[in-house]
Amino acid sequence: MMKHGRKTNLFIVGAAKAGTTMLYQHLSAHPQICMSSIKEPNYFSSEGIKSDHLYYKEPVVEQESVYSRLFNPSPGQKIIGEASVSYLFYPGTAEKIFSYNPETKIVIILRDPVRRAFSPYLMDRKLGLVPFSFDEVVLKPVDENKKTYFQQYVLYGLYFDQVRKYMDVFPAGQVRIFLFDSIRDHLPEVLSQMENFLGLSSPLKPVDNPDINEAAMPSSKLTAMLYRQRAMRRLLRAAVPDSLRNTLRGKLFEPPSELMSAASMEWLRNYYLDDLCKLERLIQSDLKAWYE
Amino acid sequence: MLPDFFVVGAAKSGTTSLYHFLDRHPDVYMSPIKEPNHFCTDIRIDEFSEEFKRHEREKNLDLSRYLAGDMKEKHWGYFVRERSDYLKLFRNITTEKAAGEVSNSYLFSHRAAANIRQEIPAAKIIMMLRNPSERAWSHYLANLRDGKTYLPFMDEIKKDAGKNPKGWGRSYLYLEMGLYYAQVKRYMDLFPAGQLKIFLYDDFKKDPGDVMNQLFEFIGVPSMSGDLFREKFNRARSPVSSRLLYFLSKTGIKRKLFRAIPAPFRKSVKDSFFKSSQPQLPGDDIKQYLAGYYRNDIVLLESLLGRSLQSWVE
Numbered sequence: 201m202m203k204h205g206r207k208t209n210l211f212i213v214g215a216a217k218a219g220t221t222m223l224y225q226h227l228s229a230h231p232q233i234c235m236s237s238i239k240e241p242n243y244f245s246s247e248g249i250k251s252d253h254l255y256y257k258e259p260v261v262e263q264e265s266v267y268s269r270l271f272n273p274s275p276g277q278k279i280i281g282e283a284s285v286s287y288l289f290y291p292g293t294a295e296k297i298f299s300y301n302p303e304t305k306i307v308i309i310l311r312d313p314v315r316r317a318f319s320p321y322l323m324d325r326k327l328g329l330v331p332f333s334f335d336e337v338v339l340k341p342v343d344e345n346k347k348t349y350f351q352q353y354v355l356y357g358l359y360f361d362q363v364r365k366y367m368d369v370f371p372a373g374q375v376r377i378f379l380f381d382s383i384r385d386h387l388p389e390v391l392s393q394m395e396n397f398l399g400l401s402s403p404l405k406p407v408d409n410p411d412i413n414e415a416a417m418p419s420s421k422l423t424a425m426l427y428r429q430r431a432m433r434r435l436l437r438a439a440v441p442d443s444l445r446n447t448l449r450g451k452l453f454e455p456p457s458e459l460m461s462a463a464s465m466e467w468l469r470n471y472y473l474d475d476l477c478k479l480e481r482l483i484q485s486d487l488k489a490w491y492e
Numbered sequence: 493m494l495p496d497f498f499v500v501g502a503a504k505s506g507t508t509s510l511y512h513f514l515d516r517h518p519d520v521y522m523s524p525i526k527e528p529n530h531f532c533t534d535i536r537i538d539e540f541s542e543e544f545k546r547h548e549r550e551k552n553l554d555l556s557r558y559l560a561g562d563m564k565e566k567h568w569g570y571f572v573r574e575r576s577d578y579l580k581l582f583r584n585i586t587t588e589k590a591a592g593e594v595s596n597s598y599l600f601s602h603r604a605a606a607n608i609r610q611e612i613p614a615a616k617i618i619m620m621l622r623n624p625s626e627r628a629w630s631h632y633l634a635n636l637r638d639g640k641t642y643l644p645f646m647d648e649i650k651k652d653a654g655k656n657p658k659g660w661g662r663s664y665l666y667l668e669m670g671l672y673y674a675q676v677k678r679y680m681d682l683f684p685a686g687q688l689k690i691f692l693y694d695d696f697k698k699d700p701g702d703v704m705n706q707l708f709e710f711i712g713v714p715s716m717s718g719d720l721f722r723e724k725f726n727r728a729r730s731p732v733s734s735r736l737l738y739f740l741s742k743t744g745i746k747r748k749l750f751r752a753i754p755a756p757f758r759k760s761v762k763d764s765f766f767k768s769s770q771p772q773l774p775g776d777d778i779k780q781y782l783a784g785y786y787r788n789d790i791v792l793l794e795s796l797l798g799r800s801l802q803s804w805v806e
Binding site for chain 2 (some may be wrong): 377
């Protein structure tokens with residue numbers, strides 16, 4: 201329980217690399233929403249993360265007292281939210297969130313798992329965090345080290361069981377699934393659905409430049425800056441020598457220069473096929489664009 | 493033994509076909525009374541209007557005798573109120589892996605969702621939703637066919653909506669049954685997403701095999717060939733004379749007449765009361781009226797389901 205006696209009642213639980221940061225920023229700008237000061241507290245998945253130690257050597261939020269300090273809602277803010285993408289992947293998290301607040305709303309964003317897989321790789325590549333090519337990780341994940349990358353890139357995209365867990369635990373009216381594609385192509389509609397889902401009494405409008413953030417929105421700007429620096433610090437400290445950090449920092453936001461090989465593409469399409477067919481039925485959405 | 497899945501509605505949205513198709517599956521047991529109306533405890537026959545009480549009486553089912561027998565003969569619907577009677581509907585379950593029933597009143601009822609969730613927490617809920625304008629029209633056509641009205645559509649629905657008191661068993665609820673938002677929400681607030689499956693009638697009509705197999709997967713039984721699900725049930729037919737049919741029906745003559753006719757000729761005599769052409773379609777004024785009536789509710793429902801219902805408003 202937070203000092204102010206209120207509980208988080210919105211969790212954006214994933215998927216990683218599917219647009220949760222952007223959504224987090226749009227939500228942060230709404231007067232009735234208080235998003236956590238750190239985008240990803242990872243509080244409810246901290247045990248799972250600790251056992252994996254790749255990106256998370258810096259401790260995630262493990263104590264409730266720390267967790268509750270991330271939120272400072274004013275009385276008019278009816279939604280208290282956070283967005284930790286590890287919640288979708290780590291088993292047992294849905295149950296933990298449910299026992300924390302059985303009435304919370306859950307938002308899941310899903311993205312074509314093949315594209316999702318490549319996105320963290322490009323990021324790692326730029327940071328010099330991955331000593332292998334994408335093909336080596338995807339096609340020959342033989343040693344322990346590669347298996348960890350395989351998990352981050354490939355296994356995270358097996359959505360069916362991850363989503364089903366949330367659907368089994370939470371009442372249907374509390375879970376909303378969006379597709380990355382519709383957020384990209386129809387943002388105003390998605391935000392208006394979000395507005396209804398959260399029961400907001402004023403429109404949820406897109407912020408102008410969600411990646412860089414807005415000077416007009418000081419709170420979300422600060423939040424985004426904190427997050428970005430923290431995430432980067434975490435990544436860099438994990439695997440990169442101090443001397444390289446500044447160079448890497450400059451390169452972080454350059455556009456991707458590498459393309460996925462046809463072999464990996466085909467392997468992944470095939471790998472996800474069954475899971476997507478099951479997922480399509482589970483969430484009753486047309487996902488053909490992702491596997492055809 | 494209690495059932496583990498429920499088709500809860502909506503009425504006039506293909507649930508009779510669903511019932512027959514589910515019943516066809518070797519691993520599925522269906523209540524021999526299609527609509528036992530057991531969990532809608534807020535719907536009470538003693539509060540029914542005389543007209544609706546008459547409909548109930550005309551079902552002419554001796555429940556205790558039926559339940560004591562082999563229950564081979566299927567019945568359309570009944571209010572099976574006692575738990576001991578309800579349990580008997582499922583006593584013939586042998587090797588089936590899933591058992592269910594179809595009561596359209598459960599969607600409209602304010603109590604059924606909570607009652608089911610409380611008594612059978614793991615119950616799976618299935619809904620079939622149809623464009624509410626089409627649903628209302630189809631409901632009207634069915635009542636014409638059954639001799640329950642002879643009035644033109646607009647007169648009939650206005651008369652029905654103006655009844656006081658109105659409700660299940662007091663009015664036909666042509667319009668009200670299609671206001672899905674609040675009805676669906678009751679279930680979505682109570683049941684985990686994984687226990688609730690909502691199908692759209694248009695998808696079912698387009699590819700019944702696909703919907704049936706999604707349904708089989710949902711209730712945990714193997715799939716079947718889609719070709720088994722082409723048959724049509726409970727279709728609308730237009731009476732040659734609505735007034736005559738209404739008169740015969742209201743006076744009880746229709747039932748006596750049909751029973752007096754030897755079984756081999758019954759069908760052709762029945763057929764002679766109906767036109768062989770396709771049932772009529774609503775005019776533009778009716779379509780516009782219904783579209784306006786349902787506009788807001790569809791918007792709310794879309795946002796509740798997170799699914800586009802664009803085809804319902806075009």
